[in-house]
Amino acid sequence: MNFRKLSFTDAPLIKVTPPGPKSKEFLEYQFSHEGSAVSYPKGMPMAVRYASGATVEDVDGNKYIDFFGGAGVMNVGHSNPEVIEAASSQIVNLTHSLDFPNPARRSMVGILHSLLPAELNKVFFGGPTGSDAVEAAMKLAKYNTGRYPMIAFEGSYHGMSAGALSLSSGLGFKEDFLPMLPEVHFIPYAYCYRCPFGKEPETCNLDCAQYLEHILEDPHSGVGKPAAVIIEAIQGEGGSIVPPEKFIPKIREICNKHEILMIIDEIQAGLCRTGKMFAFEHSKVLPDIITLSKGLGGVGFPISCIAYKEGLDTWPAGKHIGTFRGNVVAYAAGSAALNFMVENNLAEHALNLGGLMLSWLKEIEKDSKIIGEARGKGLMLGVELVRDKETKEPAPELASMVRSYCHRNGLLIEIGGHYFNVARFLPPLVITEELAMKGVEIFRDAVIEAEKLL
Numbered sequence: 001m002n003f004r005k006l007s008f009t010d011a012p013l014i015k016v017t018p019p020g021p022k023s024k025e026f027l028e029y030q031f032s033h034e035g036s037a038v039s040y041p042k043g044m045p046m047a048v049r050y051a052s053g054a055t056v057e058d059v060d061g062n063k064y065i066d067f068f069g070g071a072g073v074m075n076v077g078h079s080n081p082e083v084i085e086a087a088s089s090q091i092v093n094l095t096h097s098l099d100f101p102n103p104a105r106r107s108m109v110g111i112l113h114s115l116l117p118a119e120l121n122k123v124f125f126g127g128p129t130g131s132d133a134v135e136a137a138m139k140l141a142k143y144n145t146g147r148y149p150m151i152a153f154e155g156s157y158h159g160m161s162a163g164a165l166s167l168s169s170g171l172g173f174k175e176d177f178l179p180m181l182p183e184v185h186f187i188p189y190a191y192c193y194r195c196p197f198g199k200e201p202e203t204c205n206l207d208c209a210q211y212l213e214h215i216l217e218d219p220h221s222g223v224g225k226p227a228a229v230i231i232e233a234i235q236g237e238g239g240s241i242v243p244p245e246k247f248i249p250k251i252r253e254i255c256n257k258h259e260i261l262m263i264i265d266e267i268q269a270g271l272c273r274t275g276k277m278f279a280f281e282h283s284k285v286l287p288d289i290i291t292l293s294k295g296l297g298g299v300g301f302p303i304s305c306i307a308y309k310e311g312l313d314t315w316p317a318g319k320h321i322g323t324f325r326g327n328v329v330a331y332a333a334g335s336a337a338l339n340f341m342v343e344n345n346l347a348e349h350a351l352n353l354g355g356l357m358l359s360w361l362k363e364i365e366k367d368s369k370i371i372g373e374a375r376g377k378g379l380m381l382g383v384e385l386v387r388d389k390e391t392k393e394p395a396p397e398l399a400s401m402v403r404s405y406c407h408r409n410g411l412l413i414e415i416g417g418h419y420f421n422v423a424r425f426l427p428p429l430v431i432t433e434e435l436a437m438k439g440v441e442i443f444r445d446a447v448i449e450a451e452k453l454l
């Protein structure tokens, strides 16, 4: 398919500096009638009306290039016609089925089985969000091992429900709601730009992964034998962190040696985003359990699932339930989206275009005083902003300035990272080279503007 026709051809187009008058009216209504935890419209003030492919239109008629992608949901593009067609045909027939079999569900399960490694031959649909999948994965691990402790990683994000939040590293999200689940232990991820061991990736001995081995073997580490390690193969909210090639295999090896289950959270990095259907495929390991959500519902229909090895399928009927166990419209939309991904080689497109975008960002990095590191894989990219390239002092205020500049000039981006200083790009994977280039140019100008404020 020619991806060009999926997006608005005249984006970026700023008719009135956002937020325009209509957006302002929506925002005022929202802020006076909705809870104060609403967040994205505070960073990118606008109300949205239409979205197509890798572009979004606000209520004032401004059109944006979308490097935000609904926080990594829109892999096949906003309003993807094949997905909309499938969802529309489904919606008039059946929309809710708990866990009764139905044709749409069967089709989704069949496609997932054809894409997953043969060993992950059980799929299970719980609640609709990524957090729900994380809860289910953790419960399955605990049920099978009879153990309680969990190992998670610094920089991780796994969701907002109690268990998923306990596995997430951001203190800002949880310190006011303590206590979290007990016996969750955080260990360093391979965040080489800020290696806690002061090593360089070329010469280190994967000290971060070795640290897991150390805490498992030292009877005074204070860490009981865990049920599972939960890890993102490429960290998303942590700042688009791609670990060295041997990191994930080393964690797998340690899990095998100590008979600990390995859960790979594919909610953000999965479904073609990083250049493979599943991000764990880059490291050629086989997880015991994976979690999927975000792009799984095609164009934002909420659904999540876990996939796991048959040997773990020990829990009895009803051990893990919920009113929304899967979503029939999302099965239809998701099946169409998965087919679209395969038929259009979306993984390859993401890998190639992402590689090109990274090379442009690396060029910008060379001339910039505030870009500490541009990194990523496929179309999961991040640019870490610092006040000083030597000291690496994080610059969250510059990151929000960059985001505002981008928004005012027709580009939507996300901010994340340990210090909220990483500009993150998660565009719909159907983005064209032309739009990607225009977006990177706006970003470059934003960085130049932000630099003036140093």
Ligand SMILES: Cc1ncc(COP(=O)(O)O)c(C=O)c1O
Binding pocket: 071, 129, 130, 131, 132, 134, 157, 158, 159, 160, 232, 236, 237, 265, 266, 267, 268, 269, 293, 294
């Ligand atoms: C890796 C990862 N896991 C889990 C989640 C939680 O998903 P949800 O927001 O749908 O609960 C996210 C959300 O950003 C995520 O990036």
